[in-house]
Amino acid sequence: xxxKGKVLIGLAIFLVLALSVVGYNMTTGDHKKPExxxxxxxxxxxxxxxxxxxxxxxxxxxxxxxxxxxxxxxKITTAQGIVVEKSLQNGCMHCHTSKEKFCDTCxxxxxxxxxxxxxxxxxxxxxxxxxxx
Amino acid sequence: MDNRRxxxxxxxxxxxxxxxxxxxxxxxxxxxxxxxxxxAAHGNDGHEAAPTxxxxxxxxxxxxxxxxxxxxxxxxxxxxxxxxxxxxxxSKDEIKWIWTDKFPNVFPDHSHYKKDxxxxxxxxxxxxxxxxxxxxxxxxxxxxxxxxxxxxVMMDFHRCIGCRFCMAACPYGARSFNxxxxxxxxxxxxxxxxYNQEFPSRMRGVVEKCSLCSxxxxxxxxxxxxxxxxxxxxxxxxxxxxxxxxxxxxxILRQRFTIQRKPSLGTKPSIFYIx
Numbered sequence: 001x002x003x004k005g006k007v008l009i010g011l012a013i014f015l016v017l018a019l020s021v022v023g024y025n026m027t028t029g030d031h032k033k034p035e036x037x038x039x040x041x042x043x044x045x046x047x048x049x050x051x052x053x054x055x056x057x058x059x060x061x062x063x064x065x066x067x068x069x070x071x072x073x074x075k076i077t078t079a080q081g082i083v084v085e086k087s088l089q090n091g092c093m094h095c096h097t098s099k100e101k102f103c104d105t106c107x108x109x110x111x112x113x114x115x116x117x118x119x120x121x122x123x124x125x126x127x128x129x130x131x132x133x
Numbered sequence: 134m135d136n137r138r139x140x141x142x143x144x145x146x147x148x149x150x151x152x153x154x155x156x157x158x159x160x161x162x163x164x165x166x167x168x169x170x171x172x173a174a175h176g177n178d179g180h181e182a183a184p185t186x187x188x189x190x191x192x193x194x195x196x197x198x199x200x201x202x203x204x205x206x207x208x209x210x211x212x213x214x215x216x217x218x219x220x221x222x223x224s225k226d227e228i229k230w231i232w233t234d235k236f237p238n239v240f241p242d243h244s245h246y247k248k249d250x251x252x253x254x255x256x257x258x259x260x261x262x263x264x265x266x267x268x269x270x271x272x273x274x275x276x277x278x279x280x281x282x283x284x285x286v287m288m289d290f291h292r293c294i295g296c297r298f299c300m301a302a303c304p305y306g307a308r309s310f311n312x313x314x315x316x317x318x319x320x321x322x323x324x325x326x327x328y329n330q331e332f333p334s335r336m337r338g339v340v341e342k343c344s345l346c347s348x349x350x351x352x353x354x355x356x357x358x359x360x361x362x363x364x365x366x367x368x369x370x371x372x373x374x375x376x377x378x379x380x381x382x383x384x385i386l387r388q389r390f391t392i393q394r395k396p397s398l399g400t401k402p403s404i405f406y407i408x
Contacts, residue, residue, distance in 0.1 A: 064289075064291060068281075068287060068289050069279065069281070069287075069289065070282075071281055071282050071283065071347070071351065073348070073351045073352075089330065089331065089332075089333060090331055115336075118336040119290060119333040119334055119335055119336050119339075120333045121217075121328055121330050121332075121333060121334065123330070124330070
């Protein structure tokens with residue numbers, strides 16, 4: 001290899017720079033696991049927590065297709081016996097009453113910008129008087 | 134050399150035989166399985182197709198709306214308020230699910246220049262016709278608009294890309310395009326005054342129209358406009374299954390003379406009018 005020394009030094013500098021970002025977050029403890037606020041008094045969602053955590057968007061798409069395209073508007077009963085409509089606005093957000101405290105915590109952390117709220121109305125946040133988006 | 138020619142001729146002969154035999158077998162198989170009869174079922178231009186499944190429709194008694202001024206506007210308000218239909222200041226941007234128009238505009242096929250005073254003064258309630266043969270569905274490149282199992286032409290707003298082919302295809306002007314964001318405002322006036330939290334709004338670049346309140350009819354309720362109209366005058370609008378001979382709507386259609394919008398186009402509307 002030509003210029004072995006220079007290349008290796010360059011590589012080392014690159015690695016230090018690239019990893020410094022991760023290292024910074026690890027040492028300063030600035031990265032906190034997002035903790036979405038779960039609705040109080042509820043013990044079970046429509047599916048188990050692991051599934052909801054990883055695949056809630058898949059479920060929402062399935063619901064959409066079932067409701068709009070197949071006309072299957074039947075409701076779902078949770079393990080706790082709560083009847084839930086297959087709907088983001090009229091189902092999920094009835095228990096998860098705050099978009100900011102539930103949806104946004106993870107979505108902001110992961111820098112995900114789902115377009116749900118371009119059309120769907122988030123529940124009106126109680127105190128800060130902001131207009132519902 | 135001979136050997137190769139012999140092989141070639143054999144192969145050519147077999148290929149030719151197969152070429153003749155396979156289509157014959159295919160057509161026989163098709164005839165046996167009944168596919169051969171399919172075109173007859175589709176060739177229904179101008180003729181009534183055999184009724185299959187549910188086909189929801191409406192009868193609108195225009196006379197009752199004419200005798201009760203303001204009733205049509207009430208129906209429109211109920212619908213537009215519930216479905217978060219924005220009100221844009223420029224009439225070119227207008228979004229409408231249900232609206233009123235003059236007789237010659239709603240029924241150009243039935244209008245002539247010697248109309249009586251009542252007909253000339255009439256405001257006819259118009260909405261998506263939920264055609265049995267909907268041209269908008271054929272035009273939509275993404276499948277965002279489609280016919281559901283109740284015979285209702287539905288919109289899946291998620292999938293609409295805003296190409297407006299459906300608007301060009303619809304002969305009734307029943308579709309509106311969101312040129313501007315419905316969530317916006319002009320001069321401090323929001324386009325949607327009071328949001329209904331139970332229904333989504335739309336976003337800029339999406340086409341919208343009446344869905345015959347499919348979210349309500351599944352629960353056994355009448356569409357909002359029908360409920361509102363019948364609060365004012367009993368029987369001003371009747372909703373039901375056109376394919377069920379025992380439904381109220383079928384009985385009315387058997388007893389009364391009704392007209393459809395632009396029947397000559399062959400779209401077979403599900404909305405019928407008593408004039």
